[in-house]
Amino acid sequence: MTEATFAVLALLILGWAVVSDLLARFNITGPLVFAVAGYALGNPDWGPLPVDVEAPSVHLIAELTLALLLFSDAARVNLSRLKRDIRLPGRLLTIGLPLSVIVGSLLAAWIFDDFTWALAGFVGATLAPTDAALSAQVINDRRIPMRLRRTLNVESGLNDGIVTPVVTFTLAVAAGQLGVESHDGGSDHGGGALLELAVGIIVGLVIGTVGARLMTLGSRRRWIATGARRLGTLAAALSSFALAGAFSGNGFIAAFVAGIVFRAVLDEEVVDADNAIELPELLGEVLALTVWFLFGAALVPIAIHNFDLPLLAYAVLSLTVVRIVPVALSLLGTGLDRQTVLFVGWFGPRGLASIVFALLAIEQLGDIPVVEQAVAVVALTVLLSVALHGVSAGPLGRRYVRFEQSDDDSTAGPRSRLSVHRPPTPPAPPSTDQP
Template identity: 35%
Template sequence: MEIGFGDALLIVGGLLAVAAALSGVMRGTVLSISVLSVALGIVLAKTNVVSVDARDPAIVDLIELALILTLFSDGLFVERELLRVHWGPVTRAIVLAMPITLGLLALMGRAIFPDLTWAEAFLLAAVLTPTDPVVTSTVVTAQRVPSIVGHTLNLESGLNDGLALPFVLFFLILAQPGGNAGGEAAKLLGEAAFGAFVGVVVGLVGGRLHRHLPGGGITARYEGMYAIGFGLAAFGLADVTIGNGLIAAFVAGITMGVAEHEITDAFVEFAENVSAIFQVVTFFVFGALIVATGYDGDVWRLVVFIPLALLVARPAAILLAFVNSR
């Protein structure tokens, strides 16, 4: 059914209020608000309260904006000391665990969804292999999680989306007749590298400029706005040139946080609130999309595949990647 502006505000407002009201009850469980949002999206879509068009470009824009805000804020929270001395676990997670996860997910996908070709199974695996920074942000910022674990998850989830893109395109082209998969993969690797370069430049400019502004600098009220402005600008600059905007936003956050610690302190509350709003809405839309795309009709396969992907493939890959490590 079609909904107007007032209806949309009523739904979104109620969703945010319910999610916030239940956050205390679900505090001890990871991803609880995300799961709640997905469930509400499925229920309201199944009852025809909301209708989502999977081809609507606004949906892509919403999800992309949520990713930008999450990646940039997670980048700001990277600790300088950990960034300098703890690259070993991150390297193992990206270089070893990612390919192992991809292979395991492809095997599981081919077994559970027999209609898929091997190329399509590997395409599915390439899309699902990267850890989602919107999801892992719950773990990254949790006080009970050891700093080295949070640091590894933060860096790995921020970088692996861009690094997985060449594999996604490679298997996408491989699943179709013809096409130059290798050339497109190399192109995307170049975009990831240039996006990182843009992020470093924008982050350094934002961090250094913060110390030399006229009129006594930025007032405390607007420091969060200042930081997020550079995060959005990093994405935009990379996107309109030849870079990967998501990697640019993440690297800009890391660089700005290292260059100017005061920005990080002022940005924490602002970033958490803004990111939380977009995360709740994004997962709600995702739940509605499950119904809109018809995947709810084959739900038993998803019920089998999702736990295997989350509780078997990824943990097994991490265990294998960290064999003989300390």
């Protein structure tokens, strides 16, 4: 990345920070703004800031961003609290997510004849995880039931880490099927991916446990200076990712596991966990805007160049049928009404994780035409998601609240669906009419 590109990005982030709330009122999200800016300024055909999609710096920024967000999202999940309300997110992660991967993979294999089964599996797994940042208005809307918002937030925080091993495995197998040599000069057809997964889990367990215990010890004995807890947490996130890479392990899995273990082991009576996680989360958010710029500059042109009706059909079906049907099946028997199920099903936007996985495909499989087509499928789906989910978050959230409120007013007796939290109605003022 050149100095000019870095300067422009910094200025864009500054400008976005100043008007972010104003744009949010018009349902314009940060990812949309930076994707459009990247396409306009970094387009290889005319942009003054061309971005090389195969440049090592681009891949490093994207991978580091995903690692930080995986760690912070996992560390945000309080397992002790989640156990009391695990039913809905548990169903989405254990039933809905695998079904989405399977349905998305089968659909890709059916629509795109040139895809190998592993490449179709890669597309299905890459587009299965959701990104809560694209529907932040819904998750932050206090009028929507807390249990529902927590479900969407927990799902998006954990599903990218859960699906990462599948993406890694399918990429390794696809390399063998396409005759692409791995980094060590051979093609292991997936065996190396399993070893990377194992190393990543071990590194994550060690760093998460040691980091949390050291943080607790330092806080209990008052060794840690003000603000140093956040620095220590950031170091734990970065070291888990880097150390796994140094031992030829999967850095994403290491960061994800480290985040879960870090929060579980940390003594929250001594350390404010939410405060400690702020710095890696904030840095991840800043880098995420950079990745959205790179997405617009490097991946959107690939989607436009390869655009055709089958590509569009898959993107639309991925955002609707491939998401909503598995969600509906996973929520059977929960007592949720149809509107709530559709609401949860629609708000599964594709985002940062899908972008990083697409860049991994370019890095590991090269610029083979069939690989470029797979990347185009992912890029177009994410592009549509950025536009549709970002624009619809506010209006559909308000519509859902109005529906629940009107249904509350017209329904007597106990209800099994989630109730909308509303402040109590103030008493009416005394009448001034004389008897």
